[in-house]
Amino acid sequence: MHTRIVPLAMTTALLAGGTAAMATGTAGAAEPKGDVTAQSCYGSARNYTGTPGGPGRNAHWPATGTYAYATRNCTDINLKVNYTRDVRVCFKNTGQCNGWKKAKKGVWKVAASNVRDGAGFYIQFKGANRSTGKIAY
Numbered sequence: 001m002h003t004r005i006v007p008l009a010m011t012t013a014l015l016a017g018g019t020a021a022m023a024t025g026t027a028g029a030a031e032p033k034g035d036v037t038a039q040s041c042y043g044s045a046r047n048y049t050g051t052p053g054g055p056g057r058n059a060h061w062p063a064t065g066t067y068a069y070a071t072r073n074c075t076d077i078n079l080k081v082n083y084t085r086d087v088r089v090c091f092k093n094t095g096q097c098n099g100w101k102k103a104k105k106g107v108w109k110v111a112a113s114n115v116r117d118g119a120g121f122y123i124q125f126k127g128a129n130r131s132t133g134k135i136a137y
Contacts, residue, residue, distance in 0.1 A: 041074035045136035053128035067120035081133040092120030
């Protein structure tokens, strides 16, 4: 029993030391704070330009009748809008949308969390004005 604890303790110490070394190496970087997964997720972000809505129709992204598909880059759908907007995510398989969330200008917002890889979705922006910004999914 003692022989199992010692290797486990040594492994834990080595992993903790490796994590501390990684954190020290990136302390001066201008990347979002958080775990490595979040950094690589935001690193895959790209610009988007939504499609305007019309009378009684909300703006959305991507284009009408198309879907984006969740990737392994992120477990969430994240937006950084250029203008504060209420947003929600609608899913292809269920035809359902999640609740509206306020996305503030220039700040990353999780629009949907724990999204399955490959899930088809689109974003709605409350109101007819198109939206621009960055998206990571």
